[in-house]
Each structure stands twice: as C-alpha cells, then as structure tokens.
Amino acid sequence: MSALRFTVDHEWLRLESDGLITVGITAYAQAALGDVVFVQVPELRSYRAGDEAAVLESVKAASNIGMPLDGEVVDVNATLQDSPEQVNEDPLGQGWFFRLRPSDASAMDHLLDQAAYDRLIQDQADA
Incomplete structure (x- = not known):
C-alpha cells in the first residue's frame, strides 16, 4: 500500500497494489460532520473529476x-448502506466509500500529501 493522498475537500485516496484507488473521507471531515447516519454510494460507472459520486448525511x-x-x-x-457508522468508527479503514480505476493514475501526484494536508487543516483552523 502506498501513502495516502488528500483533496482540499477532505477526501483521502490510497493507491492499492492492484492499481485501483480506494476513496473515503478523512477523520477531520468525519469529525466536522458529526455522526454519519446515511451513505449513498456511487453507481458502478465512469465519472469525471468533480462529478458528484456519493452522498452522506450526518446529524x-x-x-x-x-x-x-x-x-x-x-x-x-455496500456495507455502509446498513452500517454508516463505520465512517464514524474507522474513516480511514472500514469506512471507505468506493474504489476506482483511474483514467490516469499519475493524477494522484497532483493531490496533497500528508504534510500539505496537515497544513490545509491548520490553515482552516486558523481562519
């Protein structure tokens, strides 16, 4: 497994050994949202960056x-539909949302690494 990458919208991405990318929300996002009570996972199809992929509802x-x-x-x-609390309990593990086959895996290189994501969180806390 490789290191996590992050988006400015507080999603994490992990490149798996099979070339797929696992996506979820960060612990920071989960804490900001509060208890997640519903998750609608995306359809199995192609998407463009920025498209709405999933929906979650919190308290x-x-x-x-x-x-x-x-x-x-x-x-x-699919377990999130019956057990959305997995996002609360383990957002970086069992609370993952979906796996995608990227059109261009090198696009992950343009996302935030851990240090840059930590700075983003700090900057948002200071704002």
Whole structure:
C-alpha cells in the first residue's frame, strides 16, 4: 500500500497494489460532520473529476462526495448502506466509500500529501 493522498475537500485516496484507488473521507471531515447516519454510494460507472459520486448525511448536514479523479468506479463499500457508522468508527479503514480505476493514475501526484494536508487543516483552523 502506498501513502495516502488528500483533496482540499477532505477526501483521502490510497493507491492499492492492484492499481485501483480506494476513496473515503478523512477523520477531520468525519469529525466536522458529526455522526454519519446515511451513505449513498456511487453507481458502478465512469465519472469525471468533480462529478458528484456519493452522498452522506450526518446529524449536522448532508454532503456530497465529489469524484477526485477521472475514472471508473468498479467497487463500492455496500456495507455502509446498513452500517454508516463505520465512517464514524474507522474513516480511514472500514469506512471507505468506493474504489476506482483511474483514467490516469499519475493524477494522484497532483493531490496533497500528508504534510500539505496537515497544513490545509491548520490553515482552516486558523481562519
């Protein structure tokens, strides 16, 4: 497994050994949202970066999860539909949302690394 990459919208991405990318929301996003009570995972199809991919509802708000990269969603975490609390309990593990086959895996290189993401969180906390 490779290191995580992050979006400015607080999604994490992990390149898996099979070339697929697993996507979820960060612990920071989960904490900001509060308890997640509903997750609608994306359809298995191709998306463009920025397309709405998934929807989650928490006790505080409803949020759209945008597609971080161009690619095809090939797997979803169907257990989230019956157990959305997995996002609360393990957002970087069992709370993943979907896996995609990227159109261009090198696009991940343009996302934030851990240090840059930590700076983003700090900057948002200071704002």
